[in-house]
Amino acid sequence: MKKAQKETAIKREIADRIDLTDMYIEETAVRRVFHSHSPEETYLLGKQLGAQCGPGQVYTLTGDLGVGKTLFTQGFAAGLGISEPVSSPTFTILQMYDTGRLPFYHFDVYRIGDVEEMDEIGWEDYIYGQGVCMVEWAELIEEILPEHRVHILIEKDLAQGFDYRRITLEKK
Numbered sequence: 001m002k003k004a005q006k007e008t009a010i011k012r013e014i015a016d017r018i019d020l021t022d023m024y025i026e027e028t029a030v031r032r033v034f035h036s037h038s039p040e041e042t043y044l045l046g047k048q049l050g051a052q053c054g055p056g057q058v059y060t061l062t063g064d065l066g067v068g069k070t071l072f073t074q075g076f077a078a079g080l081g082i083s084e085p086v087s088s089p090t091f092t093i094l095q096m097y098d099t100g101r102l103p104f105y106h107f108d109v110y111r112i113g114d115v116e117e118m119d120e121i122g123w124e125d126y127i128y129g130q131g132v133c134m135v136e137w138a139e140l141i142e143e144i145l146p147e148h149r150v151h152i153l154i155e156k157d158l159a160q161g162f163d164y165r166r167i168t169l170e171k172k
Contacts, residue, residue, distance in 0.1 A: 042068045047075035059076075
């Protein structure tokens with residue numbers, strides 16, 4: 001099977017299992033758990049979520065090192081129509097992409113020493129703007145995160161297999 005055919009088959013399978021639209025209907029906390037069995041599924045879940053997001057939405061992303069946060073974010077960016085390479089902005093804190101259907105602001109706050117550093121990069125201009133924000137390592141700046149956001153937790157469970165990921169989405 002060609003790579004494109006395999007990706008299409010995986011997309012169809014995931015699309016049958018994933019319906020994210022109800023996450024945005026109620027103002028109460030909504031929690032959805034997805035099980036990914038491969039990097040491709042993790043990427044495609046991110047891609048579907050990115051395709052469904054709207055302006056002004058904020059997503060926070062947590063999980064251990066090497067769990068797939070950047071891969072998920074690459075899929076998310078693809079869902080926004082961003083075709084340029086997406087990498088984690090570990091040393092720059094913020095990477096901006098404006099080639100998709102909405103501006104995409106990808107934060108990696110792993111190296112933030114103090115939340116005041118976020119003011120120096122104009123955090124509020126992005127977080128309360130009309131683009132879409134993805135914040136990796138969000139637990140490190142919990143006190144300045146907006147009240148309304150979607151939190152994404154990616155976890156490994158080696159008992160389920162090396163590539164298995166439990167991905168939890170929760171509207172806050």
